[in-house]
Amino acid sequence: MKIEQSKSQQRYQQLYRRWKDSGKGVRVFCQQESIKYSTFRYWIKRLETGSVSRQDFIEMKLDRVEVKSSHPLAELRLTEKGTFIFYELPEPAWVKALLS
Structure with a gap:
């Protein structure tokens, strides 16, 4: 049963991304x-409120690099x-708290 739920979730995540990229209305896309x-x-x-399983998140490890730049280092x-938009690396604890 859990495997079926996971496949369904993956299918709808892919459809969701395709719909967002398409720029179409929901009804037109569904048709x-x-x-x-x-x-x-x-x-x-479910996807927009974050009520989908958190297993889709992966841990990101970075070496601490001091960068002072006018160009973005990363975007979330x-x-x-x-x-x-990050111009320098945030503290890992801050990112964890933001995403929880």
Whole structure:
């Protein structure tokens, strides 16, 4: 049962990314992909509210590098909530607290 849930989650995550990249409305996308509108709306809500399993996150380890630059070092894009642009590396504890 858990394997089926994982496959379903992966499928809808892929569909979600394709939908976001397409720029199409949800109904049009669902019709073109032959998927049920209400089911896809359910998955959009799950994916955007973060109620999907946290196993999709991976630990990122970085060597501490002192960089003072006018160019961004990294970006963290949050679904429809904005983007964090880092000009220097944040403390790992801060990133962990942000994502929890």
